Amino acid sequence: MFFHPMDFLIIIAFGLTMWAQTKVKGNFEEYSKVQASSGMTGLQAARRILDQEGLSSVNIERARGGTLSDHYDPTKKTLRLSDAVYSGNSISSVSVAAHEVGHAIQHANNYSMLVVRHKIFPVANIGSQMAPLLLLGGLFLDITNLITIGIILFSAAVLFQVVTLPVEYDASRRAKNKLVELGMISNREEKGVGKVLGAAALTYLASTLIAVLQLLKFIMIARNRN
Incomplete structure (x- = not known):
């Protein structure tokens, strides 16, 4: 349970994650120094796209978190932008703001993958918290049913992340298209x-x-024990 050959691949993937996070911060910082030709701030860009999409009812607030804490809250129909994005007029600011607006547009249009993600979130949330405990308990106590339930719950958490991919890529696609369409970037x-x-x-x-x-690691461990 504590070491498995699959862990080598997991470590490599973890390294990729760290590299990607560094890349995100690096690109954001690089293009936060480049002013958008339109001169618009993230707030102005977000408001213009929302209004153009008929989403005037969506509010925009400053996020309480730090850098890159930007997000769209579908329960309150509110866009929350970090200080650097809210008041910044850089390429990074308008890009991130437009991306979050992309989620608001998805929500308004009932984008299928976003609907699926919302529906599986409760189970995925429970799965991410309970699955490790059930798997550990099942393995130590040698209770097959606990292991099976743990794998099923963890599968829901993995499915949530898989579904998140097209949601995020689609939001970015919408963001870039809108920025170009409305002349906010050259x-x-x-x-x-x-x-x-x-x-x-x-x-x-x-x-x-x-x-x-x-998930594959847990499945392989369970099969080997059986």
Whole structure:
């Protein structure tokens, strides 16, 4: 349970995650120094896209967290932007703001993958917390049913992460398209937007890879014990 050949791949995937997170911060910092040609702040860019999409009812607030704490809250229909994004007028600021608006648009349009993610969230949340305990208990006590339940719950958590991938990629696609369509970035600035949003998407991919490898590890351990 504490060491398995699959752990070698998990360590590699973990290293990829660390690299991706460094890339996200690096790209954000690099393009936070490059002012968008439109001169718009993240707040202004987000508000314009929302209004153009008929989402004037969606509020925009400053996020209480630090850098890259930006998110869309579907329960309150509120966009929360970190200080650097909210008041910044850089390529990074408008890119991140537009990405979060992409989630608001998905919510308004009942984007299928987002709907699926919302539905499996309760089970996935329980699975991520309970699965390790059930798996450990099942292995130490040699109770097959506990191991099986743990794997099923962990599978829900992994499925949540898998579904998150297309949700995040779609939000980034919508963001870039809207920024170009509304003239908030020039053609030469598209590359910078792509780097900022692409690095963030890579972190989700790496995290999902770790989760999938862990699930395979648990399944292999269970099969070997049987």
